[in-house]
Amino acid sequence: MTLTDVLFYILAAMTGICALAVVVTQNIVRAAAWLLFTLAGVSGLFFLLGADFVGATQLLVYVGGTLVLVVFGVMLTAQSPFIDMRISAAEWGIALAVGLVLYGILAASLVISNPQGAGALPPPREELADSTLLGQALLGEWQASPQGNMSGLPANVSPHGRLAVSYLLPFEIVSVHLLVVLIGAAYLARAKRRRLVRPTPPPVDGSAHEHPLGVQT
Amino acid sequence: MTLTVGLTHFLLLGALLFVCGAVCMASKRNAIGILMGVELVLNAATINFVAFARYNPIFQVEGQIFALFVIVLAAAEAAIALAIVLNFYNNHLSVDVDTAEELKG
Numbered sequence A: 001m002t003l004t005d006v007l008f009y010i011l012a013a014m015t016g017i018c019a020l021a022v023v024v025t026q027n028i029v030r031a032a033a034w035l036l037f038t039l040a041g042v043s044g045l046f047f048l049l050g051a052d053f054v055g056a057t058q059l060l061v062y063v064g065g066t067l068v069l070v071v072f073g074v075m076l077t078a079q080s081p082f083i084d085m086r087i088s089a090a091e092w093g094i095a096l097a098v099g100l101v102l103y104g105i106l107a108a109s110l111v112i113s114n115p116q117g118a119g120a121l122p123p124p125r126e127e128l129a130d131s132t133l134l135g136q137a138l139l140g141e142w143q144a145s146p147q148g149n150m151s152g153l154p155a156n157v158s159p160h161g162r163l164a165v166s167y168l169l170p171f172e173i174v175s176v177h178l179l180v181v182l183i184g185a186a187y188l189a190r191a192k193r194r195r196l197v198r199p200t201p202p203p204v205d206g207s208a209h210e211h212p213l214g215v216q217t
Numbered sequence B: 001m002t003l004t005v006g007l008t009h010f011l012l013l014g015a016l017l018f019v020c021g022a023v024c025m026a027s028k029r030n031a032i033g034i035l036m037g038v039e040l041v042l043n044a045a046t047i048n049f050v051a052f053a054r055y056n057p058i059f060q061v062e063g064q065i066f067a068l069f070v071i072v073l074a075a076a077e078a079a080i081a082l083a084i085v086l087n088f089y090n091n092h093l094s095v096d097v098d099t100a101e102e103l104k105g
Helices: A003-024 A028-048 A052-076 A089-113 A132-139 A168-188 B007-027 B031-055 B062-092
Strands: none
Touching: A003 A028, A003 B007, A003 B031, A028 A052, A028 B007, A028 B031, A052 B031, A052 B062, A089 B007, A132 A168, A132 B062, A168 B062, B007 B031, B031 B062
């Protein structure tokens, strides 16, 4: 066992156990904490795979941004009945059985099919160590898929005669999508005028239906 | 399966994260818990992309680019989902998905 193997098993155990704990725990605050360790373990796996830029992005965007959003959501809604929301034992048993069956099917199909390239970890490619290739592929300066022939273009054309197959258009779409999400999230979560919350007067007759928390619906 | 780490090991870990996320989505009653399940599923997909990028020279750039797109779209999805959840909480004072039944036929 090399150092890479030891590192993989440590990171994989951390990631898997924390992911299981996210599912098992009933406390939503603890689930957020376990999710933090899961995401950090995944970013460690990216570093182990030689994808430095993706690992750093995972740390910055996921652990630093998305998880903070989730924690804010937990804090803003953390009232006592919603922190511990338990499901019944029967539902829990069904979920466990379905999960075990699903994982059994996936794992069995993986082990049986034994996908190509399942040998030892290949040496890292030097050109992927920095993010230059990724940027060039995003901006269209570099033929993104020279060997794959996934792009639908004829394979026998020389690389210089081809159109550059790049990810410039998806990059732009994602940019516009982020702008739309920014506006949409601000619109959805804006501070509205509060609904009238009046101190509940004692009911004159029993017919008036009042919301239990005093909110006029 | 040998002890040396290969592509299968990464795919098995991705499958584990996927199943955890699916069970989390199905079994949590808190809307934010369901959101955490979605994050787990997206991370499982990302692990698979990056593992294929390393083990298969054809996908050496594609895998990482798709992983980046998944991360960005997951951030957008989390922002919108949390806005919806907070809006629902403002209106109903609850984050229990079982109470979101106004559109039930």
